[in-house]
Amino acid sequence: MLTVSDLSVTLPMAGVPVPVLSGVSLTLPRGGSVGLVGESGSGKSMTALAVMGLLPPGARTGGQIGFDGHDLLAAPEAALCALRGRRIGMVFQEPMTALDPLMRIGAQVAEPLRRHLGLSRAAAAARAAALLARVGLAPPRVTPDLYPHQLSGGQRQRVVIAAALACGPDLLIADEPTTALDVTVQAQVLDLLAALTAEAGMALLLITHDLAVVSETVEQVLVMYAGRVVESGSTAAVFARMAHPYTRALFAASPHAAVGDPAPIPGVMPDPRARPPGCAFAPRCARAGGECTRTVPPLLGTDAHRVACFHPHAAR
Amino acid sequence: MKGSAWRSPSLLAGAAITAVMVAVALLSLVWTPYRPTAMDFVHRLAPPSAVHPLGTDSFGRDVLSMIMAGAQSSLTVALIAVAVGAGLGIPLGALAAARAGLLDDLVMRGCDLAFAFPALLTAVMITALAGPGAGNAMLAIGIFNIPVFARVTRGAARGVWAREYVLAARAAGRGDAAISVVHVLPNIAAVLMVQATIQFALAIVADAGLSYVGLGVQPPQPSWGRMLNEAQTFIWRAPLLAIFPGLAIMLAVLGLNLLGDGLQDLLDPRLRRAR
Incomplete structure (x- = not known):
């Protein structure tokens, strides 16, 4: 391939x-x-x-x-x-800097879904929540409305992975x-x-x-x-x-x-x-x-x- | 973050002074002690008193009412001028940062060219060509604000473009325009806000300068600059006539500068942490 x-x-x-x-x-x-x-x-x-x-x-x-x-x-x-x-999805080395500090993690995962799959805001948000849950970031400990600085390094890398995998590359x-x-x-x-x-x-x-x-x-x-x-x-x-x-x-x-x-x-x-x-x-x-x-x-x-x-x- | 705002005296003082200015300007739209254009030749050049708290000018107009109305016109001119400067300068700067190369050079050399002319002189030139009036004053001051915003935006935006999350956004298939709007601008908003506050103060001075030489807001609508101009003739007989509008300009500028400084102090640790 x-x-x-x-x-x-x-x-x-x-x-x-x-x-x-x-x-x-x-x-x-x-x-x-x-x-x-x-x-x-x-x-x-x-x-x-x-x-x-x-x-x-x-x-x-x-x-x-x-x-x-x-x-x-x-x-x-x-x-x-x-x-x-x-x-093609990509996961970067530095989870501290690979996420936009001013954007909620759910929105960052939802971004490619809306861009590439044309999902509505609500559908993309629901899908993003499911993706975050799939990489082990589920409520109540981690919710999609958190900001990157509220997560640990490992959790952030999971967000980056969820975003990279969002569209099923x-x-x-x-x-x-x-x-x-x-x-x-x-x-x-x-x-x-x-x-x-x-x-x-x-x-x-x-x-x-x-x-x-x-x-x-x-x-x-x-x-x-x-x-x-x-x-x-x-x-x-x-x-x-x-x-x-x-x-x-x-x-x-x-x-x-x-x-x-x-x-x-x-x-x-x-x-x-x-x-x-x-x-x-x-x-x-x-x-x-x-x-x-x-x-x-x-x-x-x-x-x-x-x-x-x-x-x-x-x-x- | 909320706690530290209260520990910054310059932010508090700046916000308070600016709030009072804005409140006075808004109030003047619905109420002033006297009509700011109403003349009273019997009580010309009256000293401050209970009837006229700041006295009257050479036409017997109430100085307090004129200063209130002047605040409204000054703030309006400055606000629209900064909006023009930011509205054109920020997209230009963002574009230059996103598309390094020829376009970047063009925009930045254009800014250099604009900076080569003294700002107020440019404004005088523009209003002299286009005719005096509030609208042209806004435009003239706005135009010399464009390169300021373009340059600040470009500098800050290039820093953001170098971040990994922008690379990540590109790896997610985002185009340059979308990245500029979604990732770059929100991350430089703090810098731009501080700059806008400082430009606002400068625009008030520029507006006062233009109306002092008669190129700003036209009579009979009062403006701080023209009040200063008219007070000149009576500077020895009634020095307070020059002092009050001067104080108003000084306070407005001081308030905005303190606010800008305070905002910068407030936002700086966050910027430092993100770096």
């Missing part, structure tokens, strides 16, 4: 075009789920914004984003507006939906997302920096680094092998999955304005050899498992 092929995005930074995504491809079947994993700046959120057609002004794109026969990169703004919120993009939440609430929100998408046969594109989060939630994983996919495949295959040194490093750095203390990855991600000519991870990689600093390793393998590395790890 969603097919991203060879997506590249260039953003102007201080007037100079800087590549932020190169050669990103992914396939998300109807009802399927894909996790995009990587550090800050790896390009995972940029991929989501590209799918939504919400890239910052001045962004230049290449490749295709196919969604049910539409090419989203070529679609006019009006067509995208009709698609956003209706067929075919695809839900969740950009770090649990990062800003308490650890105790994270699991609840993830379970809720998984349950709702499974129930409605909705495809899920889950973006996170936490490999452990995807291991329990999605069918396929794409590990991104510096704007490229470095490892991809079914969740089982990727976790069984973790062929790319970056995938292993990321896993070791995860507070949930690591055995013993989480190990930070040494070094920092290269500045997108000055990426090394070869593998972008080479400067931080213990296995890097001469060719790693010269050539970008291609993403090779089968649909079940691909890796872009000259010195991949064998099975764990």
Whole structure:
């Protein structure tokens, strides 16, 4: 249903075009789920914004984003507006800022219903109340006439999820939906997302920096680094092998999955304005050899498992 | 929030003074001690007394009645002028914020151009071209209020456009116009309210200035500016004639400025928290 092929995005930074995504491809079947994993700046959120057609002004794109026969990169703004919120829903990272502070939560959930489904005020309000109840925000504790500041972070994220799901989209993009939440609430929100998408046969594109989060939630994983996919495949295959040194490093750095203390990855991600000519991870990689600093390793393998590395790890 | 309003003396004083001004203006529509245009040549330039609490002017008109009627004309001119400025400036500013790029540059450079002319001079020029009178005074003052509102709206609106809930609204399929109306304007309403209060005070001064030079409300309808003008001739014989309308202007402006300051103090912590 969603097919991203060879997506590249260039953003102007201080007037100079800087590549932020190169050669990103992914396939998300109807009802399927894909996790995009990587550090800050790896390009995972940029991929989501590209799918939504919400890239910052001045962004230049290449490749295709196919969604049910539409090419989203070529679609006019009006067509995208009709698609956003209706067929593609999005949940944002910061529930503190993703809600309008001056608007009652019921109205915020009802907004897309009125906009896309043309429901009357009363019908949209009733539907919004039902949606809020579905995500666990039911009276008497939470009523639709509350304002966002009267809710906790987890409750607000539930409101954001209810609004994103209001029109029954075919695809839900969740950009770090649990990062800003308490650890105790994270699991609840993830379970809720998984349950709702499974129930409605909705495809899920889950973006996170936490490999452990995807291991329990999605069918396929794409590990991104510096704007490229470095490892991809079914969740089982990727976790069984973790062929790319970056995938292993990321896993070791995860507070949930690591055995013993989480190990930070040494070094920092290269500045997108000055990426090394070869593998972008080479400067931080213990296995890097001469060719790693010269050539970008291609993403090779089968649909079940691909890796872009000259010195991949064998099975764990 | 309700509690803190009572702890702000400037807000309270400003609101009280402004309320009195508005009440006096409204009262003058139905009642003034004397008809403000009624002349009484026997009692010209009378000092304040029980019969004429603020005395009479050179035509024997009751100064208190004139000040009351003047309040009404001043507030009306200022209110409509601010409404014109806000009514055109806010949409322009919101549009500029929503559509960055060429349109934004056009609107903002247009504002710069308008700011390059001294406001009162522009108003004098406009009324000189279009003819004196209350209507043209409102228009003239309103026109120089447009860039003020456009600029304040654009600045505040751009801050809101950078918020994630605007991105969320776009992700929900909202167009720019709907986002401006539903999300952006309500979130900058506080800033605009404070600005409108301050512009109201400035418009009263501008109106007094225009009617002082004879370009505002026309005789025989009284106005504070013209009262000042007429008092000039008798400044040594009857200085109170100039002092009373001067005090009225000062009080109206002071009240509105205190109100604006108080509102800003009241709304600021909320703005800071949202940031």
